[in-house]
Amino acid sequence: MSDASRILNPTLRSKIMSADEAAALIGHGDNVGMSGFTGAGYPKVVPAALARRIDAAHAAGQEFRVGVWTGASTAPELDGALARANGVELRMPYQSDPACRARINAGEMEYLDIHLSHVAQFVWFGFFGPLNVAVVEVSGILEDGRLIPSSSIGNNKTWLDQADKIILEVNSWQSPKLEGMHDIYYGTQLPPHRQPIPLVHPNDRIGEAYLRVDPAKVVAVVETHHPDRNSAFTPPDDASRQIAGHIIEFLQSEVKRGRLPANLLPLQSGVGNIANAVMAGLLDSPFEHLTAYTEVLQDGMLELLKSGKMTTASATAFSLSPAALEELTANLDQFRERIVLRPQEISNHPELVRRLGIIAMNGMIEADIYGNVNSTHVMGSSIMNGIGGSGDFARNAYLSIFMTPSTAKDGKISCIVPMASHVDHTEHDVQVIVTEQGLADLRGLSPRQRAQVVIENCAHPDFRPALHDYFGRAMEGGGGRHTPHLLQEALSWHLRYQQTGSMR
């Protein structure tokens, strides 16, 4: 497995050891900063070795739990393994792993669900205490000790900078041609010393292609040869295709009305199948010279780049199917100039999202008739994944679009409800809501006016009469008519689902 060409620095070469030896350097109570963002670039073997160590400690009646900080979601080998071992005291800032989610919802793991652009700076500020260990995957080490990043950047710069001890996983599975694709900005400062970030186009390179590390802090180098998670996308279903269609039609009409340039503005596209379908829809659209300034680069966006419809894309991670990854790897020389991977505090930075004028498109769990959006909770109490970067983008975007099928769970759940059971994006930050039924443009509308278009354009026809009925009675209910609610009924749809298995 050892690939000598990947670790050129002699000092770091001398620290090569096994995953188990490396994991032995992590102790109970440590905060561990791991690489990894949407299933890309996470450490492949040390987390599992750590999980075994934790299992053994627990079997021996010893306490052993760690804090796990990452870029965003990872993979079963990391979140899954550590959650199953019940070895995570606190997890942040984003997860999407079934085992991890189950622990959180059972009350067995503390979860800090925070904006992805906040993570690095809150750690720099010292808000979360010391970072004891970093475990970071890289694709190689230069002779002078600098690191070639792998398929995601996430918070790696911050982990390497802030951690007391560093464990590097050098993954020879990652293409050596990734070199040169990354742009690590080292100009950040703590206030009051901050300066403008000199990025004005999505493809501007404002930093360096390599991660810096203090070799004295590196306690272990572990060689691996393991693929990223790389789950396949489901081919777009009818609902996703319809959602994509509504969005593209809307963007075309905005161009016609002179409110968007002909090549639009930089696109941000959330994770998942719908987001991917929107990108696929753009492939057949008349738009040209598109750009992206986003978090994750999925299959659909790669297709846009390949076709020439999209000129450049900036992200912090890849999230590709095995087929798309093959495509990328085979043509890296051609893609390298057109894709930039950045630290997530830059890919998601409010300053840049606002300046560039992003068109933000994110999935959601539900919206209420007044335009409040829930991205994170099921029935008010259970976490699904987390807010991720959706708030970074929605709050500062030129246009903020949220999308979902109009129903979930075989039509038993309406994704348009009287009152959202949790709010992640407030009425002040949601401009467009889209379902397969249609699109509601909420700009310039008061809450009462929004209710009409959300119900008419977005709700499933089966649920429309009940929503109209709720709104009508709330208007006459004697409370204020700015955002009319009937408090005894506002959450009754969710309660009914809990009690009967259906909102109908």
Add this chain to the structure above:
Amino acid sequence: MSDASRILNPTLRSKIMSADEAAALIGHGDNVGMSGFTGAGYPKVVPAALARRIDAAHAAGQEFRVGVWTGASTAPELDGALARANGVELRMPYQSDPACRARINAGEMEYLDIHLSHVAQFVWFGFFGPLNVAVVEVSGILEDGRLIPSSSIGNNKTWLDQADKIILEVNSWQSPKLEGMHDIYYGTQLPPHRQPIPLVHPNDRIGEAYLRVDPAKVVAVVETHHPDRNSAFTPPDDASRQIAGHIIEFLQSEVKRGRLPANLLPLQSGVGNIANAVMAGLLDSPFEHLTAYTEVLQDGMLELLKSGKMTTASATAFSLSPAALEELTANLDQFRERIVLRPQEISNHPELVRRLGIIAMNGMIEADIYGNVNSTHVMGSSIMNGIGGSGDFARNAYLSIFMTPSTAKDGKISCIVPMASHVDHTEHDVQVIVTEQGLADLRGLSPRQRAQVVIENCAHPDFRPALHDYFGRAMEGGGGRHTPHLLQEALSWHLRYQQTGSMR
């Protein structure tokens, strides 16, 4: 009343007319952009003349309603007069007027409650349609036609730029010495042409001291001599003093822990008596060389500047008591260099709030045990004022603090509730909650952990047992334990208040 020295430009002098003549240039269906921010710098006579015109039209059975866009809240002569005439079709972005609030809550006026930093750019983008008329108060007109702003800037640059027709009120009551205090930034662009905003310290001047106007668009100049609203502040009561005390103690401990510089970071302080009390508290604190980057400059801040405790303050408006105003006017030469008034898209700009590392302190109506904050709604349905700039600051601040007395309405309402009846600041954006009972530092805590400290530190002792009881039963209620809720009870406190007049 005419003060020749105030209107030096001959073309504009030739357009002087009465308020009634000027109001006659505004028609039914017009969108009217008015100056005014927290009772400062609003037009004093044209709105009332317009209200009379509307009254007459309504009496004659004619339709007459306009859209009213401002900087923020104004005064009875503007919001009150037009609301009483039922002449406002749509109001944005912030109001705090009883008559206006009553119309909104009766369903008779549409209200767009949007972030103050969004207003200008959404108008530039064309999201709200054309701006037909601007009515802007200035304190003078230079020979070359440039305008000397008055006691607030708000959106005046945007209104002058975007409106088809412009009505200027030249108010000779405003001190001529305001000249030179303003900084109007003309470097904004639409995306994709935006550049970094070159401001790195609160007192940087990056623009011009005067507002530009195209004289050809000016249809009327009206001379006035009327004071700003200038309401007095109530002297800090015990609760406000205690809240201020908790905040100052917290800031001191952050300095001790090395998480804040000794002179803190630029302060943002919301409107109202509590915010004012915090500033008064800082006067007796050991902090020196404070700075402010905020929206409104209230009495407490002026005292800090006067004492030398605060070196500079940036805002978009004054909001002073008559006594403080006298103090300011008497010493304007001394204050001029240390106070900058800017357009609200700059005073509240996410890029700048994030870069400067603001300490944001805003009032709220209620928070729930999980840290979601309601700043705008009473019992879920009725608007109080609006979100104002609180979201601009909280979302991008170094530290975001929300404060309220623990109870309202003589103790019948708990301002700490199981579930907020409306969410303006999500759990992801609220770091510190303070009441007279104490301070809850929510950084690094999961929702379950937050519930404990919010109940223990912030809730009134009379309501603590019931809140603990709710949380305990929600944990055992069978739903998820990430944010444990009992959906049938989550809003029952508000419902009880509606039904019985008390949450007890």
